[in-house]
Amino acid sequence: MLTEDERRMIRAEAAHYDHPQAACVEALKIVQEHHRWVSDEHLKEIAALLDMSPEALDSVATFYNLIFRKPVGENVILLCDSVSCWIMGYEGIRAHLKEHLGVELGETTADGKFTLLPMACLGTCDRAPAMMVGNELYRNLDNGKVDEILARYRQPSGA
Amino acid sequence: MDKPLTGDLRPDGTVLDLAAYEKVGGYEALRKVLKEMSPADVLKEVTDSRLRGRGGAGFPTGQKWSFVPMGDNAPTPKYLVANADEMEPGTFKDRLILEGNPHLLIEGMILSAYTIQATQGYVFLRWAYKLAAERITRALAEAYDRGYLGRNILGSGYSFELHLHTSAGRYMCGEETGLLNALEGKRANPRAKPPFPQVSGLFGKPTIVQNVETLCNVAPILRNGAQWYLGLSRSEDGGTKLYGVSGKVRRPGAWELPLGTTIREILERRARGMREGYQFRGLLPGGASTDFLVEDHLDVKMDYGSVQAAGSRLGTGLMIVLDDRTSVVGMVLNLERFFAQESCGWCTPCRDGLPWTARILQGLLEGRGRPGDLERLEMQTRMMGPGNTFCALAPGAMEPLQSALKYFREDFEKLIPRSDAA
Numbered sequence: 036m037l038t039e040d041e042r043r044m045i046r047a048e049a050a051h052y053d054h055p056q057a058a059c060v061e062a063l064k065i066v067q068e069h070h071r072w073v074s075d076e077h078l079k080e081i082a083a084l085l086d087m088s089p090e091a092l093d094s095v096a097t098f099y100n101l102i103f104r105k106p107v108g109e110n111v112i113l114l115c116d117s118v119s120c121w122i123m124g125y126e127g128i129r130a131h132l133k134e135h136l137g138v139e140l141g142e143t144t145a146d147g148k149f150t151l152l153p154m155a156c157l158g159t160c161d162r163a164p165a166m167m168v169g170n171e172l173y174r175n176l177d178n179g180k181v182d183e184i185l186a187r188y189r190q191p192s193g194a
Numbered sequence: 195m196d197k198p199l200t201g202d203l204r205p206d207g208t209v210l211d212l213a214a215y216e217k218v219g220g221y222e223a224l225r226k227v228l229k230e231m232s233p234a235d236v237l238k239e240v241t242d243s244r245l246r247g248r249g250g251a252g253f254p255t256g257q258k259w260s261f262v263p264m265g266d267n268a269p270t271p272k273y274l275v276a277n278a279d280e281m282e283p284g285t286f287k288d289r290l291i292l293e294g295n296p297h298l299l300i301e302g303m304i305l306s307a308y309t310i311q312a313t314q315g316y317v318f319l320r321w322a323y324k325l326a327a328e329r330i331t332r333a334l335a336e337a338y339d340r341g342y343l344g345r346n347i348l349g350s351g352y353s354f355e356l357h358l359h360t361s362a363g364r365y366m367c368g369e370e371t372g373l374l375n376a377l378e379g380k381r382a383n384p385r386a387k388p389p390f391p392q393v394s395g396l397f398g399k400p401t402i403v404q405n406v407e408t409l410c411n412v413a414p415i416l417r418n419g420a421q422w423y424l425g426l427s428r429s430e431d432g433g434t435k436l437y438g439v440s441g442k443v444r445r446p447g448a449w450e451l452p453l454g455t456t457i458r459e460i461l462e463r464r465a466r467g468m469r470e471g472y473q474f475r476g477l478l479p480g481g482a483s484t485d486f487l488v489e490d491h492l493d494v495k496m497d498y499g500s501v502q503a504a505g506s507r508l509g510t511g512l513m514i515v516l517d518d519r520t521s522v523v524g525m526v527l528n529l530e531r532f533f534a535q536e537s538c539g540w541c542t543p544c545r546d547g548l549p550w551t552a553r554i555l556q557g558l559l560e561g562r563g564r565p566g567d568l569e570r571l572e573m574q575t576r577m578m579g580p581g582n583t584f585c586a587l588a589p590g591a592m593e594p595l596q597s598a599l600k601y602f603r604e605d606f607e608k609l610i611p612r613s614d615a616a
Contacts, residue, residue, distance in 0.1 A: 051357045053271075053397055056379040060362050085379075098381040098538075099362035101321050113322075117283035118482055119440040121528045122520050155365060155532060156283040156482075157322050160440035160512070161447045170324045 037080045041065055045084055055085045059095055063102045072103040108143040108150040110188050113167040116153040119160035124177075128164050129153075131178045135185065148189065196426055198414035199407065199434060200450040203294040209329045212336040215297040221342060223416040224301055227308065228350040231416075233264070236309040240412065242420035244432040249277055249368075249405030250481065250509045251586075252498045261392035262310040262400045272312040273401040275377065276303055276409055278319040278326070279361060279368040282481035283532060284514040287436035287448050288406035292319070292326035295410075296333035300356065302412035304342060307354045310402055315356040318373055321363055330358050365536035369585050370403045372538065383540040384585035407436055429454030429497035437496060439465035441515030442472045448512065454497040460513070461492070473518035476601060480509020482529050483590025485597035486516070505597070522605040526598045527555040533591035544588035547578045551595065558609040568606055571599060 037045075044065045049058040062081045063073055070077065073096060075089075082092040096102045103111075114132065116125055129140070132151055136144050143150040159165045162174035166181075173184055202210060202218045215221070227236055241256025263269065276299060280288040291298060299317070307315050319327055334356060337343045345353045364382050366372040371385035374396050395401025411433055415423045423432040431453055437460050438448035444466035451460065457479065461467065468474050476488045479496065485506035487494065494504045501508045516525060534548035551574045554567050575596040578588040599606060 051359075052379075054378065057377060059379040060376070061360070064360070064362060087379075095379060095381055099364055101363035116528075117532055118478075118514055118525060118528050119284050122441050122514070122517075122525065154322075155363075155536065156281055156285070158280050158286045158289050158320070160284050160286050160514070161438060163440060163446075167322065172322075172324070 037066065037077060037084075038069070041069060042084065045081065049085060056087055056091075059085050059087060059092055060099060060102070063092075063096055063099075067103060071109075072106050078104075106143075108147050110148060110169050111150045111152060113152050113154035113157075114140075115155070115157045115159075115163070115165045117156035117160075119156070120164040123163035125164050128166070128176050128178070128181060131181055135182065149185070195452070196422075197434060197450045198418075198423075198426070199291060199298070199410050199436060200294075202298075203290065207294065209293065209333075210295045210297065212297060212333070212340060215295065219417060220297055220413075221301055221340075223413040224304055224342060225348060227305055227416055228348055228352065233309045233311055236305065236416065239420050240309070240415060243411075243415045243423040244420075244427075244430070245408065245411050245415065245423070246431050246498060247405055248407035248411075248435065248511070250282065250483070250507070252508060255404070255408055258392065258404075259306070259310050259402060261390065262402060263393065264311065268311070269399050271314050271399055272310055273396045273399060274303060274307040274310065274312040274315040275373065275396065275401060275403045276315070276317045276406055277368060277370070277373060277403050278317055278323070278406045279373060280323070280406070281320055281365045281368050282483065282510050282512075283529070284440055284478065285438075285481050285510040285512045286440075287438055287510065287512055289323060289326060290436070290448060291406060291410050292323060293329060296326070296330045297337065298410045298413060299330075299406055300333055300337050300342070302409035303356060304347070304354055305412045305416055306402065306404065306409055307356075308352055310400070312400075312402070313353055313355065315354060316359045316377060317356070318367070318377060319358060319360050320367070321361050327358065327360055334358060364538075365532075366538045366585075366587065369587065372585070373403060374401065381538065383538045384587075386584075427453040427497075429495060429499070431498060435496065435511050437464070438512035439515060440512070441477075442469045442517040442520070443467065443515055444469055454495040454500070456493050456495050457487070457513070458492040460496065461515070465515075468515075468517060471519075474515065475518050475520075475522070476516045478509075478514045478516075478594055479506050480511050480513070482514070482532065483586075483593055484509040485593045486601055487597075488601050506593070521559070522598055522602040523555060523558055523609060526595055527552060527559060529594050530555060530591060533587060537587060541584040541588075543578050544583050544591075547574055548588060548591060550574065551578075551591075558606065561609075563609040563611060565610060567610060568599065568603075571595060571606075575599070 045062040048061040049055045082089040165174045245255040247253045366382040372382035376382040391401045435453045476486045530552040539545040575592040
């Protein structure tokens with residue numbers, strides 16, 4: 036069930052547009068912010084709230100790569116795999132992350148702490164290679180820096 | 195030299211709030227325009243400034259605005275949208291302004307909206323720009339509080355509502371009509387043109403979609419005049435340009451320079467040349483979807499006409515440098531995989547042709563090259579060339595491939611088994 040708070044936030048977004056459907060991506064993100072991903076149940080509730088069919092909303096939800104329709108870990112790592120990062124050492128960072136976390140791209144660690152995903156250009160190419168963890172951007176990465184960053188997220192208090 | 199886009203940015207990366215922006219002349223243009231100028235006057239000034247789109251296509255801004263229906267019988271509401279979906283690989287220019295001086299964008303948007311008499315606007319921002327989202331949100335609140343946005347702006351009778359829309363990924367959101375679909379809460383597939391968005395855009399109403407950097411030029415133009423703006427440039431078009439360099443150079447970064455600065459000056463003076471141990475082989479001058487240029491082109495001026503005459507496009511103006519220790523075929527594969535992944539799948543040549551192209555390139559790199567592969571790649575560049583696809587994604591994807599085959603052919607040929615070569 037969506038909370039009253041979530042419903043209120045979704046309605047407030049919808050008020051910015053002449054048609055409620057225009058707020059659907061924002062609505063999906065509001066729910067994802069609270070639950071990490073968008074379940075079928077939540078999808079149906081959002082659709083009803085915005086006067087859409089669940090199928091129409093799901094066709095939108097599955098188009099956008101940052102709407103997660105499957106559960107993800109506590110922290111989602113988005114590793115930039117576009118051209119400038121590739122030139123500056125993306126493949127090495129990817130190998131290090133995979134080994135360090137024990138997962139392939141698209142997978143979540145056994146402890147549920149991290150999901151590792153590839154990401155298109157993060158727009159910080161002068162400080163490549165780069166990745167995001169959750170909402171935080173990290174640049175000029177090397178293996179040591181990656182270890183340091185991940186250690187911070189492993190602490191009980193989070194980032 | 196005047197730097198209307200970045201001159202006021204703080205070196206420490208903190209943001210100019212409303213008071214700081216006003217202190218450096220912010221919103222003076224808006225006050226002047228609302229008091230003294232009609233929409234037609236503003237249109238003339240911007241047209242005279244020879245401002246062209248900074249997002250990649252380079253369309254003259256004044257001309258674009260002139261297509262919007264005006265007068266009492268024009269459809270309403272009209273919309274203005276800032277394209278802040280900066281996702282062209284290798285491009286990191288709009289981020290600088292969005293994070294450092296969001297009021298420059300907001301003032302430019304109010305002025306642009308006034309010119310076409312739009313009453314509603316959106317900043318369409320990519321998901322990843324979290325800091326920008328935070329700072330734009332605060333700047334919008336400040337502008338509303340001060341009466342620069344909302345009903346009856348500064349008592350002029352003109353009203354404009356502006357909101358931030360953050361996206362959820364996908365390169366297609368940066369394509370003008372894909373962006374409009376995304377803003378309507380749909381998949382970001384492109385739309386057929388005509389009708390053009392200027393006549394029938396967001397929710398079927400007249401809409402202007404404009405890149406962030408383009409919009410940020412509008413307030414300075416109106417504050418200082420078209421002649422001043424023309425004087426900033428070293429080309430036939432007006433203004434400065436945000437240029438940048440990424441790759442194995444000594445000092446990667448972005449700089450605001452006169453439009454028409456040469457590649458050599460940007461590469462050697464600003465980016466300080468190649469890193470120790472690396473040789474220059476070529477570059478994509480304006481993002482992933484532009485044709486390679488090589489050593490012979492270093493003295494080409496980075497303006498719309500000159501780069502086109504050299505066989506490429508100015509694009510976003512941010513260069514990606516190829517060095518001698520990076521595999522050309524690997525780099526092109528990286529680019530084609532990106533485009534294949536980001537294709538929306540709406541039209542067949544793009545949906546099927548891009549993965550096919552990527553598979554051929556991957557085969558070459560994995561020792562599975564076959565005679566005829568280069569001809570097959572060349573066929574793809576023709577099949578996905580301009581006019582054969584619904585939008586510009588696939589033709590853009592073909593630009594680095596076709597030029598790599600031209601300038602670095604031996605790198606590809608080396609990967610084809612010799613015994614089978616004709």
